[in-house]
Amino acid sequence: MIREDMVSSDLEALSFHINMKIATLKKALQLRNIGQEPSLKPMLGKIRHEMLLLHDLLNKMETEVQEQEKKKNLLKELQKAAERDQKEAQHLYENIPPHLPKPSQSCITGLTVKHEEQTKVAESKRVKKPMKEATPIKEISLITAEEFESVPTYMKGRLTYEQINAVVKDINKAVVDKYKILHQPLKSMSVPVRNLYHRFLEEETKETKGEFFIVEADIKQFTELKVDKRFHRILSILRHCRRMREVRGSRIVRYIIC
Structure with missing residues (x-):
C-alpha cells in the first residue's frame, strides 16, 4: 500500500x-x-529602449553608491583622527607640569643683548630708508557649509560645496596675480606685463575706485577656469552669498570683491 x-x-x-x-x-x-x-514591433522597440535607459540608470546609481561609500569611509577616518587628536589634547591638558623650568641668567643676558642689537639694526634701516607698507590684497573668503545649505536649490543644481570653493580659490589667485602687477614699479616690468598693467588701468572706473576687482579676461589670463555656464552659475551663488558684486560698463563686467 x-x-x-x-x-x-x-x-x-x-x-x-x-x-x-x-x-x-x-x-x-x-x-x-x-x-x-x-504592428507590435514599434512597441517592442520602445520597450527595448526603455530597458537600455533603465540599465544605464542602474549603472549610474551603482557608481553613485560607490562614491558615497568612499566618502563615508573617508569621514570615518577623519572622525578617528579627530578623536585621537582630542585624546592627545586632553592628555596634555591634564598633565601640564605645575612648575615650568625658568631660563638661566646667561640665556636671559644673551637674549637681551641680541634683542638690543636687532633693535639698533632695525632702527638704522628705518632711518636710512623708510619702507612703504604693502597694501593687503583683498580676497574672497570661502563659502561655509551653512551658507551652502542656504543657497536655493535651483541655483546650486548639481554643484557641490567643494566645487564652489575650488572656483573661489582660482578667483583669489587671479585677484592676487593682478594686483601684484599693479603694485610693481613700471621700470621692473617686461613688455607683456606692462601691457597687462595698462589694461588693468583702462578697466578702472569711478565705481571701482579703491576696490579690488577682476574681469573675465583676468580669469582667462591667470587661471585655467572655463568661463562657461557653470562658471557663471557659481558667480551667481557668490553674489547671493555677498562675496562679490557686479559693475557693468563699456561692455565689460567687473566683479568687485566684497
Missing part, C-alpha cells in the same frame, strides 16, 4: 513537471509570434 502511494505521488509530480514545461513552451511560442507581429 505504501509503495502504491509513493508511485502515485511520483507520477503526479512527473505530470506536473511535464505540464509546466508545456506551458513554458507555449508562452515562448506566443512571445515569438508577438515579436514577429508587424
Whole structure:
C-alpha cells in the first residue's frame, strides 16, 4: 500500500513537471509570434529602449553608491583622527607640569643683548630708508557649509560645496596675480606685463575706485577656469552669498570683491 502511494505521488509530480514545461513552451511560442507581429514591433522597440535607459540608470546609481561609500569611509577616518587628536589634547591638558623650568641668567643676558642689537639694526634701516607698507590684497573668503545649505536649490543644481570653493580659490589667485602687477614699479616690468598693467588701468572706473576687482579676461589670463555656464552659475551663488558684486560698463563686467 505504501509503495502504491509513493508511485502515485511520483507520477503526479512527473505530470506536473511535464505540464509546466508545456506551458513554458507555449508562452515562448506566443512571445515569438508577438515579436514577429508587424504592428507590435514599434512597441517592442520602445520597450527595448526603455530597458537600455533603465540599465544605464542602474549603472549610474551603482557608481553613485560607490562614491558615497568612499566618502563615508573617508569621514570615518577623519572622525578617528579627530578623536585621537582630542585624546592627545586632553592628555596634555591634564598633565601640564605645575612648575615650568625658568631660563638661566646667561640665556636671559644673551637674549637681551641680541634683542638690543636687532633693535639698533632695525632702527638704522628705518632711518636710512623708510619702507612703504604693502597694501593687503583683498580676497574672497570661502563659502561655509551653512551658507551652502542656504543657497536655493535651483541655483546650486548639481554643484557641490567643494566645487564652489575650488572656483573661489582660482578667483583669489587671479585677484592676487593682478594686483601684484599693479603694485610693481613700471621700470621692473617686461613688455607683456606692462601691457597687462595698462589694461588693468583702462578697466578702472569711478565705481571701482579703491576696490579690488577682476574681469573675465583676468580669469582667462591667470587661471585655467572655463568661463562657461557653470562658471557663471557659481558667480551667481557668490553674489547671493555677498562675496562679490557686479559693475557693468563699456561692455565689460567687473566683479568687485566684497
